[in-house]
Amino acid sequence: MSVKTIAGVAVNISEEGYLEDMSQWNEEIANEIAKEIGIELTPKHFEVLNYLRDKTAAKESLTIRGVGKSGIVTIKELYGLFPKGPLKFSSKIAGIPKPTSCI
Amino acid sequence: MKNLLILGAGTSGTMMANHLRSKLYLNKWNITIVDQYKTHYYQPGFLFLPFDTYTENQVKKVGEKFIPMGVNYIQKKIEKILPKENKVVLEDETLNYDVLIIATGSKIAPEETEGLVGPLWKKDIFDFYTYEGSLALRNKLRTWEGGKLVVHITEMPIKCPVAPLEFAFLADSYFRKKGMRDKVDITYVTPLTGAFTKPTCSTALAYLLKEKDIHLQSDFAIEHVDNDTKEIVDYEDRRIPFDLLVTIPTNMGDEVIERSGLGDDLNFIPTDHNTLQSKAHENIFVIGDATNVPASKAGSVAHFQAETLTDNILLYIDGYPLKKEFDGHANCFIETGNNKALLIDFNYVTEPVHGKFPFAKIGPLQLLKESVFNHWGKLAFRWIYWNMLLKGIAIPFVSRNMSFKGKVFDIKPDEK
Incomplete structure (x- = not known):
């Protein structure tokens, strides 16, 4: 774990760049993480x-x-919003932990 | 007399019947267990069946043999749970309960993926999460002449999340032994970010894929199977060709959970992570694969849960607050081929780490490192399962909560 300043806020992040504490998140942080990945948020x-x-x-x-099934987007649209790894990138931008398996 | 009713006589249900019959007064509590199937399968054996390591008879027994005296065993289909009336409707009778334990497990739902149950199903596309699928795959492998083998996970969560990876490792060994490894191309396809998703594991184990020449395709969420071109296709039209597809279909809870309106969109029941009480009904408890708790869906997890749940049922019956005790503890052997295995020990929050198990500094089992000893442990486990685990006998020196003794936190994950 390390501390990184994103959008002017010092946040705790995992070694893979995921926020450790989802309460530290805000929309500016989301925009900045998205920019690093190459996604413009709408x-x-x-x-x-x-x-x-x-x-x-x-x-x-x-x-x-x-x-x-959420009614917000179809899976295809989700891929359109977060290409090449929708859960991986959306969770990173949302400031929540990376989806993992047991190893 | 009061009634304690257990739905499902698999690993969890059978353990609960054994734990509780010895702890509840015979003259105060009836215990009934319901399961529509006669056969109890040793499901970890489904991993070995395709490679002719185990025979059919080593992975199945008559379930009733493991239900203790004094427990009423009913082999009937469960139609519906009526939580407001404290009743369960079976095919031709209705049972009342004071306390209900749901242990209906999870199973594959291949029909959830378009094209999976099509012309190639059980010809070139197989699962090994059912007895029938595993056996059909064995027969296929016996005469298969090689080509592209794709081992594929549809989506999480799945039962025994490491089994697909173990399958790929064992396939590598199997084809090497048959002298045909050069004719087989193995690809491992996962919807997650890699074969290993926890930093300690990807650091310690990344070498395995390279050593075994297994190709990796990650972040692949399957949209359909193209039966004409023999490809799996994801939502971005990424296509992976196969000659033989070994897939882990979507895993879902039992249909009875859906019929009863008790589950989430995968029919898993919202359950308190630490007490194992259902979130919606205080006299309904859930154990094993049927829960939605973020622990592995594995026999070891069910075993540890059973110890906590037994205590909590007794506390509930006597009107005491429940113990918030279960920590997501899992303890799993991972076969890596060539008669070696890994052992991992972890919980909701702590990743697998290095160390010795179960005795600090002594072992004999090594955590997160390949060893022959671990492989023997996995094979010995079949005996432990039938003779100790199902009967609710505690496994010596292995505690229900994860222990930090003997663990070595020496893995520094790579910076990414």
């Missing part, structure tokens, strides 16, 4: 990000399928 992106954050706060597991 209101639709933020709808997805807020959905992911709500689910995480409620301790529910995140799946691509779940996002597809």
Whole structure:
């Protein structure tokens, strides 16, 4: 774990660049992480990000399928918003932990 | 008399019947367990069956043998749970309960992916998460002449999340032994960011894929199977060709959970992570693969949960607050081929680390390192499963909560 200043805020991040504490997140931080990945955020992106954050706060597991059923976007649209790894990038931008397996 | 009802006589349900029958007074509590199937499978064996390491008879027994005396065993289909009325409807009778334990597990749902159950299903596309699938795959492998083998995970969560990787490792060894490894191209396809997703593991284990010449395709969320071109296709139209596809289909909880309106969109039941009480009904408890807790869906997890849940059922019955005890503890052997295995020990928050297990500094088992001893441990586990685990006998020196003794936190993850 290390501390990194993103959008003027010192946040704790994992070695892979994911926020350790989702309460440190704000929209400017999201924009800056997205820019590093090469994504320009739109209101639709933020709808997805807020959905992911709500689910995480409620301790529910995140799946691509779940996002597809959320009524916000289809899975295809999710890929359109976050190309080449929708869960990986959306969770990083949303300031929540990376989806992992047990190893 | 009061009624404690257990739904499902798999690993979790059978353990709970054994734990509770010895702890609840016979003249106060009836215990009933319901399961529609006669056969109890040793599911970890499904990994070995395709490679002719185990025979059919080593992975299945009659389930009733493991239900203790004094427990009423009903082999019938469960139609619906009626939580407001404290009743469970079976195919031709209705049972009342005071306390309900749901242990209905999870199973594959290949029909969730378009084109999976098509013309190639059980011809060139197989699962090994069912007895039938594993056996069909064994018969296929016995005569397969080689080509592109794709080992594929549809989506998380799945039962035994390391099994697909173990399958790829064991396939490498199997084809080497048959002298045909040069004819087989192995690709491992995952919806996650890599074969290893935890920093300690990717640092310690990344060499394995290289050593075994297994190709990796990550961040692949399957959209459909193209049966004409023999390719799996993701939502960005990335295509991966196969001659033989070994897939882990979507895993879902039992349909009875959906019929009863108790589950999430994968039919897993919202469950308190630490007490194992269902979130919606205080007299319903959930254990094993049927829960939505973010622990691995694995027998070892069910075993540790069973110890906590037994205590919590007794506390609940007597009106005491429940113990917030379960920590997500899992302890899993991972076969890496060539008669070696890894052992990992972790919980909700602590990643697998190096060390010795179960005795600090002594072992004999090595954590997160390949060893022959670990492989023997995995094979010995089949005996432990049938003779100790199902009967609810505690495994000596292995505690329900993860222990930090003997753990060495020496892995410095790579900077990325």
